[in-house]
Amino acid sequence: MDSVTRQDQLRYLSQQSKVSVLIIGAGINGIAAFRDLALQRVDVLMVDKGDFCSGTSSASSHMIHGGIRYLENGELRLVREAVQERNRLLQLAPHYVKPLPTMIPIFNWQSGIWKSAAKFLGLNGLLSFPADLRLAQSGGKGHQRGGVMVKLGLMLYELWNSPPIVTTARMPNHRFQLRASSLKQFPELSPDIVATAIYYDAVVLSPERLAVELVIETERMSQNATAINYLSVVGMADSSSTVILHDEVSGQQFQIQPELVINATGPWIDLTNRKLNQPTDFIGGSKGSHLVLDHPQLRVATGEHAIFFENDDGRVVLLLPYFDYVIVGTTDIRVDQPEVYCTQEEITYLLEMIGRVFPHIEVKPSQILYTFSGVRPLPTDSSKQSTGQISRDHQNKIVEQTEYSFPIFNLVGGKWTTFRAFAEQVTNQALKFLGQRRCCDTRDLVIGGGRDYPFTDWEHWIATVAENYQVDPKIVKKLFDRYGTVAKAVIKHMSEPLLSRPSQWGKSELNDLDPVGQTKPLDNAADYYVGEVRFIAEQEKVVFVEDFIRRRSNLAMLGQDTPQLRAELTEIMADLLSP
Ligand SMILES: Cc1cc2nc3c(=O)[nH]c(=O)nc-3n(C[C@H](O)[C@H](O)[C@H](O)COP(=O)(O)OP(=O)(O)OC[C@H]3O[C@@H](n4cnc5c(N)ncnc54)[C@H](O)[C@@H]3O)c2cc1C
Structure with missing residues (x-):
């Protein structure tokens, strides 16, 4: 699987003057729009001033959830969409998105009823709630939802839990446990509780990997899709429709004339629009x-x-x-x-x-x-008392086309969870503008290592791969947990002796490694393997060692980002980094 290098892409870019859609920002929303547009055979270029998924999308709470809390703000549309997208992701990206039992500790049965009802009806601030306020002052539990409210919320939440047509995933329904059994299950829990509620949402432990996988896969599926990291939009050329791109690595500049710009720069949206000479005030971060x-x-x-x-x-x-x-x-x-x-x-x-x-x-x-x-990247909304009340829904705010320039679609808000649905809506609007028709649907499109995923017989899958490539099944299991079925490609790569590919080494010290050195664990992160690191560096647009530590692996979040690890990775990847 030979991958196109960043240098190849920049060379190609220097020969291009036009593109149908320029997506600025490769967080999850930009990436999802990139994927959907590319699948419709639209000619699309996506750039990011940093690495892929290095902005807000790398700082989420890792929940793939319907957002039970948003029910109270009356955001029924968002919750419904998010629950359905959550169920979809459990089926389409099972290697990264897993069911997550979630517990709500309940400290009383009654509180929060009036407050929640008022918030739901948009009356918050107009009414006062003496009972709640008293609780807040005395016990400090004034804002917590009582058991009755939690029960109502969870019942509503689960109304939309039916699986989408293409999938079979359905989360179990919630249950309540009274105090004694709650404390038995969670002995360290505060004895002040009266009950706990257990319901199901989902978690994505490696969101950056999921995002990068979408980028890589999109480029493989489409000849018209180009994604380049460390390439910033810095301004407009004299001609009012030409955007200037700046390579953050070499300092080189490029120019491109898009028909349509999608500004997916999250909290940077207004700053980006200023660079495009279209000042806006969309974001209240x-x-x-x-x-x-x-x-x-x-x-x-x-x-x-x-x-x-x-x-x-x-x-x-x-x-x-x-x-x-x-x-x-x-x-x-x-x-x-x-x-x-x-x-x-x-x-x-x-x-x-x-x-x-x-x-x-x-x-x-x-x-x-x-x-x-x-x-x-929330919308500006000065009418809300607290940031928690500002809508978490997504919207495409359009800066209309002028006589001289392209229109700008601004992807404001949005949850990680709803990336596919948001992209679908934006793509439909883009297709309308470009005068094209949708030819492909993302609703049932499996993602990367979720393809042919062995939901039940994964042990057999692991044993077969281990035998075929003569690799320790424990290594296969670890890589399966990390990459889903893409683990097979990683293992195939690892089973090829390094010495048979001398032309790829450059000046790396790896010449000294023995032929089976690919399955050697790293000295400074024993869970990772030399061949695995080289596979990722070669296939996944790694420009700097930091990209690997923070976004192609969980090493940074697991506290393993040390100078020794950086030095070791630099040595292993030296000939493969793609600046
Ligand atoms: C604390 C927190 C917790 C969250 N928890 C959850 C959760 O549990 N579940 C959930 O579903 N959602 C969650 N979210 C929401 C979700 O993470 C965001 O809504 C989503 O990641 C926004 O993605 P984005 O692509 O719009 O923006 P970003 O990810 O910020 O992407 C914007 C990109 O634009 C790039 N850029 C900026 N300027 C330029 C330029 N001039 N040229 C080129 N590129 C540029 C940046 O480098 C960046 O990569 C959470 C958000 C936060 C902050």
Whole structure:
């Protein structure tokens, strides 16, 4: 499987002057639009100023969910769509999207009824709720939903849980456990609870891998699709319809005339439009941060459940099992710049929140393995009291075509979960503008390593691949967990001796490795293998070692990003990096 290099693509770009659609931004929304347009045989170029999926899309809470909380804001359309997309992804990307039992601790039965009803009806702020306020002042549980509200919410949530026509996935329905059995299952849980509710959503543990897989696969499926990372839109040329692109690696500039621009730059949307000489005020960003905690006691306390609750002011807190660790998030703070980091204040807040549900578990700052932050590209909405009330739905805000320039579709908002549906809507609008018809549907299109996925007989799949390629089944299992059925291609690559391919080595020290060196574990990340790293570097548009550490693997989030690992990876990938 020979892949086109970034240099090949830049050379090709330098010979092009026009493209039908230019997508600026390769977060999940840009990538999904790229895929759908390419499948319709539209000539499309996608660029990102950084690596693929390096903006907000790499900072999510990792939930693929309907968003039960949005019911309260009356966002029924969004919840319905998101539940259906969640079920679809469980079926179409089973190697990355897994069912997630989620637990809501319930501290009383009644509270939140009036407040939720008012929010649902859009009356929040017009009415006062003495009972809720009293609770907030006395027990600090004023904003938590009582059992009655949680029950109603979950019943509504599950109304849309029927599987889409093309899939068979259906999540189990929710159940309630009273106090005694809840504490038996979660012994560290606060004794103040009256019950717990368990319902099902989904989790994506490697969202960046899913996003990159969509990019790679799209380019393979379509001759008209080009995706280039580290290529920024920096401005307009004198001619009002020519966009200037800047290669962040070499400094070289390129020019392109698109018929249509899709601005998928998330929290950078307004900044990008300024560069296109079309000032807008679409985005009212909200920052969210997460911590990854190395805390065995907390990991045991959560079990395989996500734990989801609201603090006193209505902000949502999530504890998510993540391999041997626990992710805790998130904050929700208005910001007006897209580049953010996790502050000490946020760390203090998030650690304090853990004590609300697990009062006897102490987390020390030294147990923080990693932090990450991103900005939700929410629409500007000054009418809402808190960021939590601003709609999480997606919308395509169109800057109309003028006599001299192209129209700009701006992809505002949107959940990770709904990327396919959002892209479908945007693609339909783009096709209308271009005067083309839809020829391919993404609703039942399996993604990458989800193809021919052995849902039930995966052990047989692993044994067969191990035998065919004479590789230890334990290695095959690890790679299957990481790449789904794409693991077979990785293993095939690993089973080819390095020495049989001398022309690909360049000046790398790898010349010294023995022929079976491909299955050698890394010295500084023993779960990964030399041949695996080389496969990814060769096939997945890795420009810098950091791309591998942060977005082609989970190594950064697992706290393994060390200078020693970087040095080792540099050596292994030196001849394959694609600057
Ligand atoms: C804290 C937090 C938690 C979340 N949790 C969830 C969740 O659990 N589940 C869920 O479904 N959703 C979640 N979301 C929402 C979801 O992550 C985002 O809505 C989604 O990732 C937005 O993607 P995007 O493609 O629009 O933007 P981005 O991912 O930000 O992509 C924009 C891209 O544009 C690029 N760019 C910017 N300027 C330029 C330029 N001039 N030239 C070229 N490229 C440029 C950037 O480098 C970036 O890669 C969460 C969001 C946050 C912030």
